[in-house]
Amino acid sequence: MSNFNIKTVIFFFAWSVVCVTPIRPQQPAKSQSSGAGSFVEVQGGKLYCEECGSGARTVLLIHDGIAHAAVWDDVWPAFCKKFHTVRYDRRGYGRSTETTSPYWETEDITALLRHLRVARTILVGSSHGGELSIDFTLQHPEMVDQLVLVGAVVSGMPYSDHFLNRGMQNSKPFEKNDVTAGVTNWAKDKYLLAPGHDKAQKRLLELLTANPQDLTHQDLARPTQPALPRLKEIRVPTLILTGDADIPDVHAHAGAIEAGIPGSRRVVLSDAGHLMYMEIPEEFSRLVIGFIETGSV
Numbered sequence: 306m307s308n309f310n311i312k313t314v315i316f317f318f319a320w321s322v323v324c325v326t327p328i329r330p331q332q333p334a335k336s337q338s339s340g341a342g343s344f345v346e347v348q349g350g351k352l353y354c355e356e357c358g359s360g361a362r363t364v365l366l367i368h369d370g371i372a373h374a375a376v377w378d379d380v381w382p383a384f385c386k387k388f389h390t391v392r393y394d395r396r397g398y399g400r401s402t403e404t405t406s407p408y409w410e411t412e413d414i415t416a417l418l419r420h421l422r423v424a425r426t427i428l429v430g431s432s433h434g435g436e437l438s439i440d441f442t443l444q445h446p447e448m449v450d451q452l453v454l455v456g457a458v459v460s461g462m463p464y465s466d467h468f469l470n471r472g473m474q475n476s477k478p479f480e481k482n483d484v485t486a487g488v489t490n491w492a493k494d495k496y497l498l499a500p501g502h503d504k505a506q507k508r509l510l511e512l513l514t515a516n517p518q519d520l521t522h523q524d525l526a527r528p529t530q531p532a533l534p535r536l537k538e539i540r541v542p543t544l545i546l547t548g549d550a551d552i553p554d555v556h557a558h559a560g561a562i563e564a565g566i567p568g569s570r571r572v573v574l575s576d577a578g579h580l581m582y583m584e585i586p587e588e589f590s591r592l593v594i595g596f597i598e599t600g601s602v
Contacts, residue, residue, distance in 0.1 A: 343355075352393050358387070362389065362597070363425070365391045365414070365423075366384070366429050369579070375512055395434075396410075399516055403522045411529065418448065425448055427453070430455065436532070440529045454562060458558045460530075467553070475490040476520070488517060505584045544572070547559045547574070550578040551578050
């Protein structure tokens, strides 16, 4: 494990991946953004973000640990029609700079929202983005109106050997700097995308091929206080979405989150894996936008 950044390994187990020799960013695959993005200064780096829409409420989309914010492309237009919508590349992903010193992921969100002059937001977080959304809500409850957790995990809850071994096997080629094989392993992973979603798989492969740094960047994010025993402190309306084809650990985490957050609602979507918004974008948009507007599904 000497070639691995320990903090990155920890986050990899929550759908981030191991750090090997960093790959310099290539030209990112084209994203369906409405208008040019911008960079936000954060301590020790810059975050690339995009915003659209003129709705009264702000929705912040936080991507998973596999690929940058372009994974939201297929649902972006629907959210832009309804809300002021923001998405950003976390450090080392997409166009955002790789971290060079320890930092707090939650404070990156704070800096982003302050830069955009957003006092309160609705968080839609996928996988580790969901874990981060939980952590941010616990730290800054005054800034969060609603939570949508998509294939989310929660800090403080362990992972099975199957989960850990499968992740390490997928990333094994990176140890030999075989980026193509590592990217292909993740793009074809049966838990990320359910079988039969060829278009989504092709798109994911394109994104990762054009942005290998998504899978290989160094990460020095500081660990937060475990959220699992504190879930009861979250008092905002919360929707938990899980794809039926996702790995069992994610279903277990979803159950624990539902049990911990008072009044939360969990829905399992058919014919979907971990990145459901790439597989069934229309159904995803309908459910999430409906929940945001009405508080129910």
